[in-house]
Amino acid sequence: KKGNFEHFMQKEIHEQPDSLTMTMRGRLIRGEQRVKGVLLGGLKDHLRTIRRSRRIIFIGCGTSYNAALASRPIIEELSGVPVTMEIASDLIDRQGPIYREDTAIFVSQSGETADTLQALEYARANGALCVGITNTVGSAIARGTHCGVHINAGCEIGVASTKAYTSQIAVIIMLALALGDDSISSQRRREAIIDDCFNLPSKVRDVLKLDQDMKELAMLLMEEQSLLVFGRGYNYATALECALKVKEVSLMHSEGILAGEMKHGPLALVDETLPIIVIATRDGSSSKQQSVIQQLKARKGRLIVMCTEGDAQSMCPDGTCRVIEVPQVQDCLQPIINIVPLQLLAYHLTVLRGFNVDQPRNLAKSVTTQ
Ligand code: UD1
Ligand code: F6R
Numbered sequence: 492k493k494g495n496f497e498h499f500m501q502k503e504i505h506e507q508p509d510s511l512t513m514t515m516r517g518r519l520i521r522g523e524q525r526v527k528g529v530l531l532g533g534l535k536d537h538l539r540t541i542r543r544s545r546r547i548i549f550i551g552c553g554t555s556y557n558a559a560l561a562s563r564p565i566i567e568e569l570s571g572v573p574v575t576m577e578i579a580s581d582l583i584d585r586q587g588p589i590y591r592e593d594t595a596i597f598v599s600q601s602g603e604t605a606d607t608l609q610a611l612e613y614a615r616a617n618g619a620l621c622v623g624i625t626n627t628v629g630s631a632i633a634r635g636t637h638c639g640v641h642i643n644a645g646c647e648i649g650v651a652s653t654k655a656y657t658s659q660i661a662v663i664i665m666l667a668l669a670l671g672d673d674s675i676s677s678q679r680r681r682e683a684i685i686d687d688c689f690n691l692p693s694k695v696r697d698v699l700k701l702d703q704d705m706k707e708l709a710m711l712l713m714e715e716q717s718l719l720v721f722g723r724g725y726n727y728a729t730a731l732e733c734a735l736k737v738k739e740v741s742l743m744h745s746e747g748i749l750a751g752e753m754k755h756g757p758l759a760l761v762d763e764t765l766p767i768i769v770i771a772t773r774d775g776s777s778s779k780q781q782s783v784i785q786q787l788k789a790r791k792g793r794l795i796v797m798c799t800e801g802d803a804q805s806m807c808p809d810g811t812c813r814v815i816e817v818p819q820v821q822d823c824l825q826p827i828i829n830i831v832p833l834q835l836l837a838y839h840l841t842v843l844r845g846f847n848v849d850q851p852r853n854l855a856k857s858v859t860t861q
Pocket of ligand 2: 552553554555556598599600601602603604607650651652653735736739856857858
């Protein structure tokens with residue numbers, strides 16, 4: 492069932508224009524006569540409750556947690572509700588407070604992850620509205636939540652989650668649009684995002700053309716011990732998710748770092764040997780990323796800069812960085828574009844290093860034990 496591909500991970504990365512189309516199908520309303528909007532069948536009777544909740548808590552593990560983190564800023568912006576993030580096992584370890592006025596959103600590809608499921612039982616017992624974002628109809632989390640959204644990305648076989656990640660982000664952005672639906676002041680912003688949602692599959696198709704470039708980059712990096720990834724704002728999650736993919740499949744140490752934390756420790760690691768990816772696509776925090784690049788260069792950092800098409804010169808004026816140029820979309824959608832070349836990088840690193848792509852050492856697709 493791998494078609495023309497050698498591995499499921501590769502197939503699933505390349506499937507993303509279609510999986511994203513499936514995720515958004517029937518849920519986005521085009522403009523013209525009707526006002527542009529979003530229809531999430533599973534949530535329409537619960538939106539008022541979510542809007543009025545005191546807090547939204549995202550709960551998940553691994554890649555699913557990262558997807559929620561990537562979409563947190565747009566939920567905060569369009570709903571105005573404070574959003575907190577919980578790794579499921581940590582919430583359980585702390586028995587963190589959850590109240591009736593909270594909305595707890597459980598993000599899980601499989602819908603069967605033991606930690607997330609236990610956190611769901613805990614939040615439900617505490618009276619929170621429990622919302623699921625799952626890929627698996629009939630899964631334990633889909634059944635145990637009060638309501639939710641299926642991401643409809645199609646079956647994901649590779650242990651490393653790829654297409655589910657981008658579809659989870661797309662669903663949470665649609666949720667943000669639905670929560671903001673009653674605000675006139677954000678209407679323009681919402682319409683611009685919806686327009687770009689329709690463009691997303693073709694932009695993902697464009698960015699997939701970087702496959703060969705990413706293979707070449709992987710050839711350069713394959714002997715390295717470690718790879719750092721700096722991101723901030725919308726793309727802090729991109730840095731974490733890139734590092735997670737690289738470590739879990741290529742078995743190379745990798746760490747995603749919030750660029751704002753650079754001076755509080757990580758800067759000590761920088762020298763002329765350690766490769767560092769800096770995500771610096773255009774958005775409200777790209778000028779800060781530009782100065783991060785300058786500071787890393789001042790310490791002779793070996794930089795690979797991901798920037799918006801046409802920005803290579805301004806982001807790296809002396810031409811000494813390796814550059815990955817990607818098409819621009821609305822800031823909140825940019826993490827969906829940016830992760831694709833990094834998924835390809837993790838994939839090629841793994842193949843070149845000779846490890847098992849679809850069944851990484853010690854890992855299982857669905858973690859049903861604690
Ligand atoms: C639903 C149908 C879809 C049909 C569409 C037509 C299902 C699974 N989906 O999609 O086939 O084309 O109507 O209008 O039959 N839910 C949870 N927890 C979760 C995920 C979902 O409780 O984690 C609930 C939802 O609240 C909803 C139901 O499951 O009641 C289906 O969710 P979803 O598939 O996202 O709904 P639609 O997109 O409306
Ligand atoms: C990473 C990966 C894991 C899962 C995590 C949660 O590629 O696949 O980090 O994301 O085990 O799994 P789900 O989403 O099924 O709850």
